[in-house]
Amino acid sequence: MNKLWLIFKREYSVRVRKRTFIIATILMPIAIAALAIGSGYITAMGADAEKKILVKDDSGIFKASDVDHRNLIFTFSESEINSLKESYGEEDYDLLVYIPPFNDLSLTTHDVEYFSHEKPGIVQLERIERVIAAAFKEYKIQSSNIDRDLYDSFGMSIEMESKTTEDGAEGSGSGKTAAIIGTILGFVMGILMYMVILIYGQMVMRSVMEEKISRIAEVMISSVRPFQLMMGKILGVGAVGLTQLGIWMILIPVVLTVVPLFVPGLDSGSMTDMSSAGASAEAIQQAAEGGFDLGLIIDEFMRLNWLMIIPVFILFFLGGYFIYSSVFAAIGSAVDEDLGEAQQFMLPVILPVILAFMIMMSTIENPNSGLAVFGSIFPLFSPIIMPARLPFDPPMWEIALSLFLLIATTLLFIWLSGRIYRVGILMYGKKITFRELGRWMFTKI
Amino acid sequence: MSILSLQAVRKEYRNVVAVDDVSFEVPEGSLFGLLGPNGAGKTSLIRIITTITMADSGQVLFNGELLNRKHIELIGYLPEERGLYRKMKVGEHLLYLAQLKGLSFADAKSRIKTLMERFEIVDWWNKKIEELSKGMQQKIQFIATIVHGPKLIILDEPFSGLDPINTNLMKDVIFELNNNGTSVIFSTHRMEQVEEICEHIILINNGKNVLEGTVSDIKDKYKEGIFRIEFEGALPEDLNNHFAVVSDTDHEVLIKAEAGMSPNDLLRVLLDRGFLIHGFQEVRPSLNEVFIRTVNSLGHE
Numbered sequence: 001m002n003k004l005w006l007i008f009k010r011e012y013s014v015r016v017r018k019r020t021f022i023i024a025t026i027l028m029p030i031a032i033a034a035l036a037i038g039s040g041y042i043t044a045m046g047a048d049a050e051k052k053i054l055v056k057d058d059s060g061i062f063k064a065s066d067v068d069h070r071n072l073i074f075t076f077s078e079s080e081i082n083s084l085k086e087s088y089g090e091e092d093y094d095l096l097v098y099i100p101p102f103n104d105l106s107l108t109t110h111d112v113e114y115f116s117h118e119k120p121g122i123v124q125l126e127r128i129e130r131v132i133a134a135a136f137k138e139y140k141i142q143s144s145n146i147d148r149d150l151y152d153s154f155g156m157s158i159e160m161e162s163k164t165t166e167d168g169a170e171g172s173g174s175g176k177t178a179a180i181i182g183t184i185l186g187f188v189m190g191i192l193m194y195m196v197i198l199i200y201g202q203m204v205m206r207s208v209m210e211e212k213i214s215r216i217a218e219v220m221i222s223s224v225r226p227f228q229l230m231m232g233k234i235l236g237v238g239a240v241g242l243t244q245l246g247i248w249m250i251l252i253p254v255v256l257t258v259v260p261l262f263v264p265g266l267d268s269g270s271m272t273d274m275s276s277a278g279a280s281a282e283a284i285q286q287a288a289e290g291g292f293d294l295g296l297i298i299d300e301f302m303r304l305n306w307l308m309i310i311p312v313f314i315l316f317f318l319g320g321y322f323i324y325s326s327v328f329a330a331i332g333s334a335v336d337e338d339l340g341e342a343q344q345f346m347l348p349v350i351l352p353v354i355l356a357f358m359i360m361m362s363t364i365e366n367p368n369s370g371l372a373v374f375g376s377i378f379p380l381f382s383p384i385i386m387p388a389r390l391p392f393d394p395p396m397w398e399i400a401l402s403l404f405l406l407i408a409t410t411l412l413f414i415w416l417s418g419r420i421y422r423v424g425i426l427m428y429g430k431k432i433t434f435r436e437l438g439r440w441m442f443t444k445i
Numbered sequence: 446m447s448i449l450s451l452q453a454v455r456k457e458y459r460n461v462v463a464v465d466d467v468s469f470e471v472p473e474g475s476l477f478g479l480l481g482p483n484g485a486g487k488t489s490l491i492r493i494i495t496t497i498t499m500a501d502s503g504q505v506l507f508n509g510e511l512l513n514r515k516h517i518e519l520i521g522y523l524p525e526e527r528g529l530y531r532k533m534k535v536g537e538h539l540l541y542l543a544q545l546k547g548l549s550f551a552d553a554k555s556r557i558k559t560l561m562e563r564f565e566i567v568d569w570w571n572k573k574i575e576e577l578s579k580g581m582q583q584k585i586q587f588i589a590t591i592v593h594g595p596k597l598i599i600l601d602e603p604f605s606g607l608d609p610i611n612t613n614l615m616k617d618v619i620f621e622l623n624n625n626g627t628s629v630i631f632s633t634h635r636m637e638q639v640e641e642i643c644e645h646i647i648l649i650n651n652g653k654n655v656l657e658g659t660v661s662d663i664k665d666k667y668k669e670g671i672f673r674i675e676f677e678g679a680l681p682e683d684l685n686n687h688f689a690v691v692s693d694t695d696h697e698v699l700i701k702a703e704a705g706m707s708p709n710d711l712l713r714v715l716l717d718r719g720f721l722i723h724g725f726q727e728v729r730p731s732l733n734e735v736f737i738r739t740v741n742s743l744g745h746e
Contacts, residue, residue, distance in 0.1 A: 216530055
């Protein structure tokens with residue numbers, strides 16, 4: 001036990017002190033911040049730059065409305081449209097808008113023309129359209145003598161709330177927002193697992209190979225059991241991974257909130273909008289219009305069953321990491337210096353990871369499909385897929401079954417890998433086949 | 446008392462018998478040579494003694510007890526293929542290996558400091574292993590082998606790649622340890638080193654124990670009744686009738702006596718032959734010859 005601790009400590013401290021680790025750990029949040037600031041800045045420059053717009057309003061409706069809008073500056077002119085066409089550029093306007101007369105209140109569309117020397121962005125045009133449309137709507141309400149409150153009440157919004165039909169189960173009341181949050185959270189957790197398995201699993205493999213090639217293995221094995229050496233390494237690298245993730249989880253939000261304070265003309269809101277995965281133009285508009293209720297999001301976010309999600313996620317995290325990294329350790333011990341040889345063995349290991357990733361993508365769209373249920377229970381897939389399902393309240397028995405299978409498989413894989421490892425680490429100059437590996441599991445040493 | 450006792454130890458890999466019923470004793474406090482041609486099973490034997498692998502059958506006793514994992518703290522092993530973590534610093538690397546052998550941090554540190562002084566490398570503590578030459582790394586690995594004060598050290602080709610100065614330094618340390626009661630198993634192909642260092646040897650071939658004993662007993666056993674005589678004057682003409690003359694120069698002749706003839710008998714015959722004898726010595730085979738003869742006579746199957 002004491003020796004395992006010593007090995008763990010060495011594996012951990014050697015990696016954490018490495019320059020590459022420190023750089024990667026610090027650089028990643030900086031890169032994310034740079035990306036967010038960069039894209040936020042570009043959007044801000046594009047969308048938020050002041051536009052001077054010259055309007056010739058023959059309908060008189062827009063002119064009469066309250067047209068103050070953040071950075072769209074409207075100026076009205078009564079001059080002849082044809083002469084305006086000649087002069088608007090020289091007078092430093094970006095855009096010339098012509099609104100034809102409007103007489104029929106029943107019309108639902110009204111064509112407005114614009115002229116510009118440079119092609120304006122679609123986002124900009126849509127904003128102008130919305131501002132003008134809002135003025136027309138106001139005009140229509142007033143000229144139809146409709147009561148304002150009555151009119152507002154026409155705008156209905158429907159929230160789909162899920163109620164389970166299971167006996168005794170209290171509907172959690174999660175709405176569409178909850179589904180969106182679940183999707184994003186599930187996606188993030190699934191992708192995290194995928195990365196952890198591939199990156200840290202292979203780190204274990206390379207490190208085992210190094211130990212074998214440098215022949216330190218024989219010295220070590222004369223002091224400690226092969227199993228201790230393997231587990232010390234797996235645990236040490238795992239702890240390095242957790243450290244890195246932990247630092248990122250703290251550093252990335254800090255960077256995203258602090259940095260904008262020092263960058264003029266940027267509010268953190270627009271940045272996080274941009275950095276969130278699917279920041280389409282539409283989503284930004286919706287956010288700008290207040291279509292997304294931030295309070296609701298936070299509410300739903302807090303309503304998630306974190307007491308269940310966090311421990312279960314950690315269990316699946318550990319299970320997935322242990323299963324795959326122990327297999328990678330066994331591969332590293334079996335091959336010689338030839339990295340190509342290692343690749344041949346890695347393919348069948350990476351395949352289920354990729355498959356699981358693909359199933360995970362469909363799981364977040366349809367978290368209760370047969371495929372999703374199977375994937376979240378099958379132990380080679382479940383570490384990636386079950387976390388993605390967690391925000392959607394999968395049945396308790398499925399989680400329990402999946403966890404049971406995962407733990408059993410983890411123990412089995414660690415044991416089998418240990419059997420291969422103890423033979424492989426001392427075996428040199430031999431081409432290894434899958435059959436040979438299988439034999440190693442059951443030979444004495 | 447034997448520090449190590451092997452009794453009918455057998456080890457088989459899939460279709461090769463690596464160690465075939467080998468028995469021998471390593472007397473406590475001895476310098477013991479484990480010899481054998483390449484692939485004879487030395488490494489397999491050493492791996493059994495260092496508890497890296499287990500014998501299929503037979504017994505290994507360490508200090509009278511059945512060998513078990515507890516004993517690894519009493520054994521130091523320097524493998525033929527050296528290996529250290531290249532990125533670690535000398536000091537922390539030695540601390541790591543010493544603690545894995547069961548030393549406390551403080552104890553390990555003070556012992557390492559002492560040994561580094563002994564090996565004249567005090568200022569290497571913060572050097573990285575990869576900055577050191579092969580020979581320098583070997584010193585580090587040797588320190589790691591002996592730092593925990595083992596009762597038995599196993600050295601596989603310990604001097605390969607060392608310059609003469611460092612070879613002597615290491616030899617001195619080995620003798621010092623031996624004088625203080627440490628038993629040493631020494632595995633090498635360099636017979637002149639075995640002759641210089643070892644008291645007992647065992648020769649392994651094809652996994653079998655083919656020769657065992659003290660160096661002088663073995664030489665006696667393999668001597669062929671050859672004598673070197675330094676002389677002055679003319680050799681008697683009829684010398685050939687009595688003895689086989691192996692070689693013959695101006696002042697020295699090698700002759701082979703009849704079987705069963707003692708040196709005294711021989712001298713008695715030679716004394717009154719009218720030539721002056723300056724020197725007389727029984728020629729014993731070198732271990733190198735014994736090695737080659739034994740292995741060749743068994744054939745390399």
